[in-house]
Amino acid sequence: MASSSAFLTVHLCLLFCIVSVHVSAKIVLEDGYTVTTIVNGHKLNIYPHSVLQLPGSSDLLILDDDNSTFYTVQFPTSQDSVVKRLSGSRVGYSDGDVDSAKFRHPKSFTADLNGNVYVADRSNHVIRKISRSGVTTIAGGFSRKEGNKDGPAQNATFSNDFELAFVPSKCLLLVSDHGNKLVRQINLKKEDCTPPHQSGLGDVPAWTLGLGFGLFFLGVIYFVAVRPWINSRTGRLPDDLNRRDMEALPNQSGEDGSDTLLRHQKRSC
Numbered sequence: 001m002a003s004s005s006a007f008l009t010v011h012l013c014l015l016f017c018i019v020s021v022h023v024s025a026k027i028v029l030e031d032g033y034t035v036t037t038i039v040n041g042h043k044l045n046i047y048p049h050s051v052l053q054l055p056g057s058s059d060l061l062i063l064d065d066d067n068s069t070f071y072t073v074q075f076p077t078s079q080d081s082v083v084k085r086l087s088g089s090r091v092g093y094s095d096g097d098v099d100s101a102k103f104r105h106p107k108s109f110t111a112d113l114n115g116n117v118y119v120a121d122r123s124n125h126v127i128r129k130i131s132r133s134g135v136t137t138i139a140g141g142f143s144r145k146e147g148n149k150d151g152p153a154q155n156a157t158f159s160n161d162f163e164l165a166f167v168p169s170k171c172l173l174l175v176s177d178h179g180n181k182l183v184r185q186i187n188l189k190k191e192d193c194t195p196p197h198q199s200g201l202g203d204v205p206a207w208t209l210g211l212g213f214g215l216f217f218l219g220v221i222y223f224v225a226v227r228p229w230i231n232s233r234t235g236r237l238p239d240d241l242n243r244r245d246m247e248a249l250p251n252q253s254g255e256d257g258s259d260t261l262l263r264h265q266k267r268s269c
């Protein structure tokens with residue numbers, strides 16, 4: 001009798017617990033979203049751990065932290081999408097050529113506006129950068145051991161569990177250093193926070209503008225000073241020569257404009 005009432009008490013208690021959990025937890029199912037698989041790692045033996053669309057690119061960057069390998073794939077994906085290995089192969093530590101660089105179980109990465117990728121290379125206790133010119137170590141490079149030292153980035157140390165976030169408005173990286181219970185920041189370089197197409201657009205019109213102003217002032221000097229002087233010397237310019245000169249200004253700057261556009265297109269390719 002005693003044991004069965006104890007049994008009953010336990011059951012009642014369990015029931016109460018379940019009911020109370022159901023009462024206290026609030027779940028709101030919001031409709032209107034759809035889940036679709038876009039990359040299937042089974043055939044390729046890829047374990048995606050982190051994914052990001054690279055700024056200024058149509059590529060997705062996928063990190064497989066088991067194999068310490070980065071893959072890219074055109075996004076949106078299609079049936080013919082090809083997943084390409086970008087960097088990393090076996091676990092290790094090697095900078096330089098993107099193709100042969102090695103990482104040690106990074107789980108997190110972020111990208112700046114210039115398309116550089118920053119890797120929380122956790123088991124190497126360093127922060128790496130993948131850029132067009134190759135892979136470098138930007139922080140933790142001197143010790144490559146666990147620690148919580150701040151200071152010049154190569155002298156700094158990190159735990160073996162941290163993640164990265166990029167803050168474009170402040171041009172810095174945030175480090176959520178889980179192992180050290182710290183949030184840390186690393187300043188980036190100015191060029192890392194300027195999108196390449198914007199810097200291109202910024203450079204080229206400035207150059208065109210300079211040329212335009214130069215031509216304008218040449219024109220002003222010609223019409224204000226040189227032409228009256230020539231007129232006074234020669235009496236009168238032939239009409240067709242006069243017209244050609246008038247057309248020369250807008251034409252020249254127009255040609256430069258289209259040249260600029262071409263150059264810019266080439267750059268962005």
Ligand SMILES: *[C@@H]1O[C@H](CO)[C@@H](O)[C@H](O)[C@H]1NC(C)=O
Binds near residue numbers: 044045046067
């Ligand atoms: C990842 O590593 C495992 C062994 O650790 C290996 O079997 C697998 O083929 C690797 N995947 C790729 C895509 O290289």
Ligand SMILES: *[C@@H]1O[C@H](CO)[C@@H](O)[C@H](O)[C@H]1NC(C)=O
Binds near residue numbers: 151152154155
């Ligand atoms: C950083 O590390 C280098 C190499 O170990 C050392 O020469 C330098 O004094 C260190 N700088 C600081 C500020 O700790």
